[in-house]
Amino acid sequence: MQPASVGRLGLVVHPVRDTVEQARLVQTWAAAHGKEVVGLRTDAARLPEGVDLVGPEEFASTVDAAVSLGGDGTMLGALRLLVGRGVPVLGVNLGHLGFLVELEPRELPAALERISAGDFTVEPHLCLRTELRTGEGHRESVAFNDVALARRPGHGTVTAALSVADQRIGYLRCDAVVLATPTGSTAYSYAAGGPVVSPGADSLVVTPVAPMSGIGRPIVLGVDEPVRLELLEKSGAPVVEVDGIASGELPPGSVVEVRAERDAGHVIRLDAGDHGRRSRVKLSLLDLPLLPDEMLELVPQELRRSESTRTR
Template identity: 55%
Template structure:
């Protein structure tokens, strides 16, 4: 169903929500969206948190009201911004269109120069939806996590550089084994190409419903990645001998666990709706980006392989590419 059709059913003007990167320059894309919206009877709103980042006439609302009003989201940034937008509406999934103001961009598909065409397709319903599951984490001690839903991964890492993460894994209340490692990555299929991949874990098809658990620098216990079913209940028991553990959800610091704590993780299917305008093209580009990451060359060294007359205008050899956001 299109954003417009969904709103028509409610008797309301179609409402698009903006989620923007906290520091990257996105003014041009915001202007494009507002200019387009004025001629297509579409209302644009943003979060109070982003008020100072939005130029132009845009109403801002607290997060709860923002989530309740939007029929679709446009995320301006990189994959990190896209993940944040998806987490925002995980309890009430709506189509999320990613506009790449980042670098590699595995999730985001649209570039700023094609944004206007993408908006027209979004509102008319000329797109497909790529469904994503998210991991829902909770601390059994009752202490809430600052961020508890992750579309990429939940990572348990040792705090500082001393000691090791030591924990027991139970699946469906059955003892599975133990880990002693620098960090443990619990990933979704879509997140399998992130930290899990860097740690040597398997790439899992986004169409699969599964949980991947991969140790980083394993010293004892389970030393390889395991793949569990979507309905499996995962519990991670921090051993009394473990170093203090920091929990990150999609790269966001979320909790500090002490020995004796128990973290539970489950997969919630169909928690995210990513807009795809050309799913086949996007999949091919993602595979190419993954293959480039495997090459023993930095971005600037790859550029040196292209004849100077064929390089993009003004493309000098840049430094190391910063982390996408």
């Protein structure tokens, strides 16, 4: 799917990093092509003057495409903001590894030209719609990577009964339970020993972290199989994390219901094959026992000088 035309571009920026320079590139390009650029009022300090500032509802309902300036966390925020809208998002990497984001800042002007010409593809992503029910009420959230129930230090383990498609299949007693999308399978779930799942697969992964008893292996489920976790009375009160963002604690007796939703988010891909190759390399680097600065030492000096020149 591709928008018929891109008249209004939305900017979603990193919550802390200075993104004015990259945002100005988008703004300058848009002015030269008769496009409008909008951003969120909460991001005003990291946007250049002249960008129209709007609230999240107007942003989500009026932009034709969005540019995410940051890392994977910023990209996930953009997808959550635009969930279910069918608005494609281009990711520009200002972070570290970056699995979702495709571009480096120097590639942005050429990428915008291609988007304007409709020369891109859209990669659909499923999300996890989660309902958290406690004795005090319920709240809902959306995740594109994962939902995790994580043990608080000094408190009891996460002990929960697991049901799939209304069928009780066992219980988990562990430090955390991670429910991940295929996109999120390379994040917390992967670190806990879960499988890497292709982004093209419609599935949901349930991964216990440091299991002590009960279900001790990751489970891969179909996208049409809703998951229910009920915290048993002997459970600690875990912290709920949605795409890595803490969103409160759950007391024993709480219920977490998760349903996967297809095509909830859309990511712009300019070269899906090249992005896939980069992601595989990045994933392999995570298993090296080296820090980023130490890995740089493996790169020949002439290549380091070449890359430094290109990025200035």
